[in-house]
Structure formats: C-alpha cells, structure tokens
Amino acid sequence: MRILVVGAGIIGAALADRLAGQDEVTLVEAEAPGAGTSGTSYAWFNANDPADPSYHRFRTAALSTWRDLAAGFGDPAWYRPVGNTIWADADDAKSRLADRVARLAGLGYAAELIDPGRLRELEPHVRVPRDALVAHYAGEGYVHGGSAARALTERARESGAVLVTGHRAVRLNTEGERVTGVRLDDGRDLDADLTICAAGRHSPALLATAGVVLPLVDPSEPGSAAPCLVATTSAAPGVVNGLVHAPGLSTRPAEDGGLVLEADDLDAGVDESASPALMEAVGAELLARARVLIPGLTADLVQIRRCVRPLPLDGYPLIGSQRPGLYTAVTHSGITLGPHLAVLIDQEIHGRTSPALDAYRPDRAAS
Numbered sequence: 001m002r003i004l005v006v007g008a009g010i011i012g013a014a015l016a017d018r019l020a021g022q023d024e025v026t027l028v029e030a031e032a033p034g035a036g037t038s039g040t041s042y043a044w045f046n047a048n049d050p051a052d053p054s055y056h057r058f059r060t061a062a063l064s065t066w067r068d069l070a071a072g073f074g075d076p077a078w079y080r081p082v083g084n085t086i087w088a089d090a091d092d093a094k095s096r097l098a099d100r101v102a103r104l105a106g107l108g109y110a111a112e113l114i115d116p117g118r119l120r121e122l123e124p125h126v127r128v129p130r131d132a133l134v135a136h137y138a139g140e141g142y143v144h145g146g147s148a149a150r151a152l153t154e155r156a157r158e159s160g161a162v163l164v165t166g167h168r169a170v171r172l173n174t175e176g177e178r179v180t181g182v183r184l185d186d187g188r189d190l191d192a193d194l195t196i197c198a199a200g201r202h203s204p205a206l207l208a209t210a211g212v213v214l215p216l217v218d219p220s221e222p223g224s225a226a227p228c229l230v231a232t233t234s235a236a237p238g239v240v241n242g243l244v245h246a247p248g249l250s251t252r253p254a255e256d257g258g259l260v261l262e263a264d265d266l267d268a269g270v271d272e273s274a275s276p277a278l279m280e281a282v283g284a285e286l287l288a289r290a291r292v293l294i295p296g297l298t299a300d301l302v303q304i305r306r307c308v309r310p311l312p313l314d315g316y317p318l319i320g321s322q323r324p325g326l327y328t329a330v331t332h333s334g335i336t337l338g339p340h341l342a343v344l345i346d347q348e349i350h351g352r353t354s355p356a357l358d359a360y361r362p363d364r365a366a367s
Contacts, residue, residue, distance in 0.1 A: 251293070280304065
C-alpha cells in the first residue's frame with residue numbers, strides 16, 4: 001500500500017517507523033522531523049489522571065509501548081523514564097493530590113506519597129515547604145521530542161521510507177469522495193492509496209481543503225489555550241534529576257544540560273499575538289521562580305519558545321478514517337500516545353480491529 005504521512009512530529013515519525021518495510025511510505029514535513037510541537041513542548045509522558053478510567057488504561061498501555069520502543073533503540077538518551085515528583089502546599093490542593101494518589105494506586109499505577117527523607121533522595125536540590133504533601137510517580141518521565149522524532153524518522157528511512165522535508169502539504173487532492181494524496185507548496189502532487197494526516201495544529205487547515213472538519217481549539221483566538229511558553233536555561237547539571245511539578249513551576253532536565261521551565265498560570269497571555277517583550281517577561285518570571293525552587297541556581301535563560309499544542313475540543317484524541325483514502329491522527333498527548341497510536345493504526349489500516357480506538361473517532365461529536 002502507498003501510504004503518505006503528513007507531519008513528522010512524534011506521531012508521524014512513529015507511524016513512518018512502524019509502517020516502513022511493509023508499505024511504501026512517504027513522510028512529508030514542512031520543516032524538519034520534530035521541529036514543531038514535539039520538539040518544543042515540555043514532553044512529559046504520563047497516565048496520572050484517574051478521572052476517566054478507560055482513558056487512563058489507554059495511556060498506561062502507551063507507557064508500556066514506549067518502554068518497548070526504547071528498548072529497540074538500546075535505551076536511547078532521548079527517552080528518560082526518570083519519575084515525577086509533585087507537591088501541594090495549600091489545604092485544598094493537598095486534598096486533591098492525596099485523593100489522586102489514592103485513586104491511581106487503586107488502579108495499579110505507580111503512585112505514592114513520600115516523606116522528606118525520600119524526597120531528599122530523589123531531588124536533593126529543590127526547596128519544598130515543610131508542610132507540603134509530596135507525591136511521586138515512578139513510571140513517568142519525559143522525551144527529548146526532537147531527537148526522538150529524528151531517530152524514528154531515520155530508522156524509517158533505513159527501512160525504505162521516503163522523507164520529503166522543506167515543503168508543506170497545502171491541499172488534499174481528491175477524486176470524488178476519495179482522497180488521493182496531497183499537493184505541496186512547490187506545486188508537486190504526491191499520490192497515495194492512504195493519506196494519514198498527522199500534522200498536529202496544522203491539521204484543520206489541511207483537512208478543510210477537502211471539506212473535512214477537525215474539532216481543535218483555534219490557536220489564533222485571543223486567549224487561546226493552545227499556545228504555551230517553554231523556556232530553557234544554560235547548563236545546570238544535576239540540580240534536578242527527574243520531572244518536578246511544584247506549585248507555580250514545572251521543570252525537568254533539558255537535552256543540553258540546562259533546565260526546561262513551564263508554568264500553566266503564565267500561559268494565558270502567550271497567544272499568537274503576544275509581543276516579544278511579553279514573552280521575555282514571562283521567561284524572566286519562569287527563571288525567577290526556578291531560582292526560588294532551586295536555591296543557588298545560577299543558570300540563565302538561553303531560549304524562550306512558543307509551543308502551540310493541538311488541543312481537541314473535548315480533550316481526547318482524534319483518530320480514524322474521515323474520508324475514503326484519508327486517516328487522521330491528532331491528539332494533545334502526542335508524546336505520551338504517539339508510538340502506541342502507531343501500533344494501533346498499523347493494525348487498523350491493515351484490516352485488524354483496534355477496538356481501543358473506538359472511543360476516539362474524529363466524528364464522535366456528530367454521532
């Protein structure tokens with residue numbers, strides 16, 4: 001089968017890697033593999049929300065798929081299953097955290113409350129209030145998304161996939177109701193038996209060229225929740241060992257030895273109209289918070305990036321056929337779910353049922 005995958009973020013790269021060798025795969029990427037959201041996001045893989053047990057199980061299965069995938073690469077440096085430490089210091093937040101840990105533990109997830117001694121073993125350099133309630137999720141971690149996407153893409157190429165970079169797919173080509181491929185921004189047409197749209201935030205615009213609607217949060221709307229700001233610092237080796245989620249700041253090690261910084265409460269104003277001055281101010285606040293969290297931190301900011309996340313309106317993945325010859329694979333949780341989705345989509349497009357995807361079809365809002 002001739003399969004055209006649009007988008008070489010973590011989902012598209014994992015799909016190309018999975019399908020190459022058994023199908024004739026072409027992977028189209030406007031920039032470079034992992035250069036978009038996958039390479040700029042906080043990139044935390046987890047299944048630590050018990051609110052929807054079915055979706056929790058889906059995400060837990062995805063963590064297992066990540067372990068298997070990484071083992072096939074010889075446990076690469078871009079896959080970091082280092083655990084996640086989180087705490088709460090306000091009474092209502094403590095209650096919510098304790099409830100979450102109890103519910104997750106009841107589902108068999110690696111979730112526990114820890115004492116100060118254990119916290120010092122895990123993260124000796126962070127400052128935590130004496131009265132904080134601290135939890136640890138041992139099975140979580142992060143991915144260096146750009147490096148992961150590049151590694152998956154390279155292995156796909158070694159298995160025969162063709163990579164087309166530097167050109168954006170600007171239109172879906174059709175014959176009647178069937179999608180037959182895409183047109184690139186240089187006028188070339190790429191034909192396929194199946195086109196898989198894994199273009200993340202850019203998917204609605206591409207799908208609209210064939211009259212197909214995808215319910216994503218619009219990142220261009222003022223105050224949109226889709227954009228966020230992620231900052232990285234200069235080298236700060238060893239000051240943080242795993243993921244740390246403190247009130248007001250999330251941080252983890254960066255690929256080059258610095259820190260990655262993000263804070264949900266600072267994202268509200270960082271939409272596509274945000275000025276460079278505003279982004280610099282948010283970055284400065286992130287660094288100030290990091291220096292409170294990690295006493296003695298001397299690192300400086302080296303990069304401030306706007307990351308635009310593909311956010312389905314109801315929060316759940318959008319996976320499945322939308323027209324003959326067209327399959328869509330878009331989700332907010334691409335880092336967590338990407339390789340697992342590739343396995344399930346591979347099964348489905350080759351005639352094997354994937355009931356785990358049934359709850360996440362793109363047309364569910366209309367059904």
